[in-house]
Amino acid sequence: MIKTIVFGELLFDVYEDIAVIGGAPFNYSVQLSRLISKDDNLKFITALGKDDFSKEAIKFIENENIDSSLIQLLDNYETGKATVFLNENKVPDYIIHENVAWDNIEFSSDIEKALKERYDLFYFNILSCRSEKSYNALKNIFKNIDAKYKVCDVTFRKNYYTKEKVKEALDFIxxxxxxxxxxxxxxxxxxxxxxxxxxxxxxxxxxxxxxxxxxxxxxxxxxxxxxxxxxxxxxxxxxxxxxxxxxxxxxxxxxxxxxxxxxxxxxxxxxxxxxxxxxxxxxxxxxxxxxxxxxxxxxxxxxxx
Incomplete structure (x- = not known):
């Protein structure tokens, strides 16, 4: 059995008339979950608010080959959103809303327990650790995870990265x-x-x-x-x-x-x-x-x- 674990953002891209589920780690999880077999396991670590977007996300995940047991539901934060609009040159631009649920992923006892297992692969990106709280959760995972392959898909967005965080990632993977x-x-x-x-x-x-x-x-x-x-x-x-x-x-x-x-x-x-x-x-x-x-x-x- 292949065992994988993914850390990072799940957010909705909000256009004028539609909201589309996404976020690089979530897209990655969905696409990898369709490639692996039903007997394999893919755990996804993120945080969602208790709102209509999270209900839609959970419903989506239930129809995929993704283990949702490490998804945190938070009372005080909204599910992540990125507002998409056309700039003056008619090129799509976006605002990634800050201090949302995925910025507040905790290194929980459930994650700690999950890390007692050995994994074939662990995935994360740089955007997912833009906030101190999620960054600290990721650093704790770095210290505790036993994974054969450690994957970083860089995902630089706006100014949400520092040399220190990038170096830490490159040293780890x-x-x-x-x-x-x-x-x-x-x-x-x-x-x-x-x-x-x-x-x-x-x-x-x-x-x-x-x-x-x-x-x-x-x-x-x-x-x-x-x-x-x-x-x-x-x-x-x-x-x-x-x-x-x-x-x-x-x-x-x-x-x-x-x-x-x-x-x-x-x-x-x-x-x-x-x-x-x-x-x-x-x-x-x-x-x-x-x-x-x-x-x-x-x-x-x-x-x-």
């Missing part, structure tokens, strides 16, 4: 998933004097990260240009296929879920990258970060059953 914008931010934090063109020389920066933080697997997503990986000194670049893009929301989360699954299935690095790329290409052809694609077909295509 053995799998890193990052996009090109986040790689630039990491360059500015840790390698400000390194004179490279990231469009041409991203491999140099990945090798620096591997050397300085001893990260076993690094995956870089490059949007329409493709993706790359670095593992055991081997750098692989995979260009993307030309497909019709419907919605890029959740593409990175599904990529990270797929690479996690492929590593858990002991795939070689080329197959991991190919599978993750194929899954994210399926996702951008459907709408929404928790949308469904034909999981069975793609697993059969890559002999991933």
């Amino acid at each position: 053995n799998i890193l998933k990052i996009n090109d914008d986040e790689l630039l931010a990491i360059k500015n934090l840790f390698y400000p004097s390194l004179k490279i063109d990231l469009k041409k020389d991203s491999e140099i920066l990945l090798r620096n990260l591997n050397k300085d933080f001893n990260i076993d697997y690094i995956f870089l997503t490059l949007g329409k240009d493709g993706a790359a990986s670095l593992h055991k000194g081997e750098y692989i670049f995979k260009p993307s296929n030309k497909i019709k893009v419907v919605d890029t929301v959740g593409a990175g989360d599904s990529f990270c879920a797929a690479l996690s699954y492929a590593i858990l299935k002991k795939s070689d690095i080329k197959k991991v990258l190919d599978f993750a790329s194929a899954v994210s290409e399926e996702m951008i052809q459907v709408k929404g970060g928790t949308a469904k694609y034909d999981v069975k077909a793609i697993k059969e295509r890559f002999n991933m059953e």
Whole structure:
């Protein structure tokens, strides 16, 4: 049985006329839960308010292959929201509401008890520890968890990160998933004097990260240009296929879920990258970060059953 545990935000993207469930760790959990078997276990740690949004979230989770026993319901905080609007250039922008439930995840006795088990994989991101309370909960998990694979999907948002928190994460993990914008931010934090063109020389920066933080697997997503990986000194670049893009929301989360699954299935690095790329290409052809694609077909295509 595969045992995984995920920490982080569940929030609703609120548009003028609709609210859509999401948050990178939640999208990741949903997509990974559909790849693993019904006999496997995925625990999701987050906090929700006691409101209509949390009722909707719990109802959604009940229909997925996700263990909700570590989801905290808090009296004094609302379920997380991000208000989405168009800025003056008609580009979507958002306000991620602060001091909401997922900013107040406690290191509870239930979490402490759950960490007495051994896990195959643990996932978190940087956004989830923007507040001191959730950050302290995450640091306690770092100290107590026994997991073979420790995954960080960076997820920088606005100014909700510090060099200290990023360094702590990089020192802890053995799998890193990052996009090109986040790689630039990491360059500015840790390698400000390194004179490279990231469009041409991203491999140099990945090798620096591997050397300085001893990260076993690094995956870089490059949007329409493709993706790359670095593992055991081997750098692989995979260009993307030309497909019709419907919605890029959740593409990175599904990529990270797929690479996690492929590593858990002991795939070689080329197959991991190919599978993750194929899954994210399926996702951008459907709408929404928790949308469904034909999981069975793609697993059969890559002999991933």
